[in-house]
Amino acid sequence: MTRTPNPDRRRDRSRRATLAAALELCVERGYAAATVDAIAARAGVSKATIYRWWPAKSAILLEAVDEAAPIPETFPDTGDLAADLLAWLSGILGVFRDPHLGPAFTGLLAESQLDAHLAQQLRERLIDHRVAQLEERMTKARENGELAADADLEVALDVLHSPIYRRQALHYPLPDDTYLDRLISLVMRAIGPAHTD
Incomplete structure (x- = not known):
């Protein structure tokens, strides 16, 4: 029996990967260099996905800091x-x-x-x-x-x-x-x- 992928689980995985990538890039390159492009590449998600969830880099990092x-x-x-x-x-x-x-x-x-x-x-x-x-x-x-x-x-x-x-x-x-x-x-x-x- 083939299992249907759970889109909620995939979204949550992508979201968590994005938050982690944003924090990692701040540590490695500094806040200014942690661009949306760099975050998307590190997280393995598209920029369109990021902008669907957050309006700017600062919103990603604000959520990441708030959670942790x-x-x-x-x-x-x-x-x-x-x-x-x-x-x-x-x-x-x-x-x-x-x-x-x-x-x-x-x-x-x-x-x-x-x-x-x-x-x-x-x-x-x-x-x-x-x-x-x-x-x-x-x-x-x-x-x-x-x-x-x-x-x-x-x-x-x-x-x-x-x-x-x-x-x-x-x-x-x-x-x-x-x-x-x-x-x-x-x-x-x-x-x-x-x-x-």
């Missing part, structure tokens, strides 16, 4: 806010440090500075829902007394994230766990509950 990123999909809530923040920030650093994801994510961030639509897609797909969960966790911490009642969460979120992105954008060494501990301690002291003697 070690940033937690849900913000951890162990009851220890400092530990949860460390896990969160370590996840972001994990993307930049990952030899397979870092070049693609960095390229996407750089291109998004010149492409407002990509910046919006990057926020919607990778960033906004995760940051919203972080804000929800910190709001809960403020409500249960882990943070001061007047803690400015918007500024705290910026302070927590900015050193990582600044260092990456300007090619400074990324922070290590000791730095993250110091950063979190600083923020917790600034917005933690007031100490009374």
Whole structure:
């Protein structure tokens, strides 16, 4: 009995091959050289197939990074806010440090500075829902007394994230766990509950 090929399985195989090829080319040649032509050739699919699924190279890489990123999909809530923040920030650093994801994510961030639509897609797909969960966790911490009642969460979120992105954008060494501990301690002291003697 002859089996009929499963088109869904073939499509999924082609899709996965395309995502993998895009990431591989970013590592081997850099973001700029990972063109749709090169991705199609590496993946063994046609450019027409790629453009049927994705409007541009950036969309391929955005999907690839989103699927493989070690940033937690849900913000951890162990009851220890400092530990949860460390896990969160370590996840972001994990993307930049990952030899397979870092070049693609960095390229996407750089291109998004010149492409407002990509910046919006990057926020919607990778960033906004995760940051919203972080804000929800910190709001809960403020409500249960882990943070001061007047803690400015918007500024705290910026302070927590900015050193990582600044260092990456300007090619400074990324922070290590000791730095993250110091950063979190600083923020917790600034917005933690007031100490009374």
